[in-house]
Amino acid sequence: AQSVTQLDSQVPVFEEAPVELRCNYSSSVSVYLFWYVQYPNQGLQLLLKYLSGSTLVKGINGFEAEFNKSQTSFHLRKPSVHISDTAEYFCAVAYSGAGSYQLTFGKGTKLSVIP
């Protein structure tokens, strides 16, 4: 069975500071990994995804994540955050179902950017 752990439920950070949101997963098979962002009162939007190939994945809004198979991690990073990055971030692992892929989500990390 797949599971996703986001170790930090809330992360406050000052504007223009770097940030890392942590994600660990467990899976017995090859995985696809995703980070989604949810702004207040909106649905989830894909930030980036790892399917195969390079372990460093770049996404929208200056975010990137690194897939580390040995540590079963997929941490999200941004070198300099902006006020507009305040949102909730969800890590997810996909596994193959019947004809499609299901996602298992972490509990989410609320990023608060302080002016």
Added chain:
Amino acid sequence: DAGVIQSPRHEVTEMGQEVTLRCKPISGHNSLFWYRQTMMRGLELLIYFNNNVPIDDSGMPEDRFSAKMPNASFSTLKIQPSEPRDSAVYFCASSPLNEQFFGPGTRLTVL
């Protein structure tokens, strides 16, 4: 493309009433997912369809919940009768393969 469309965006109803949530997936996507999001439980998968066929409904809380997908462009999630504990944001997502595209959600409040 307009993305995944959900209606209504907000629904307030009284306990015992029937509630129907609607979803129009992105054209060409062959999978559709219904999720529920609450503060306590986070994001939960309720049911998903592939090519209009329900594949896994193990996440549906109880018999009061039912979902249908009569064609590739429309799905409904029905709660009958509704209870206060059903209050949540319900999301629909569609997928062409491994990436899911989410709708804006329906915020349901059952009084």
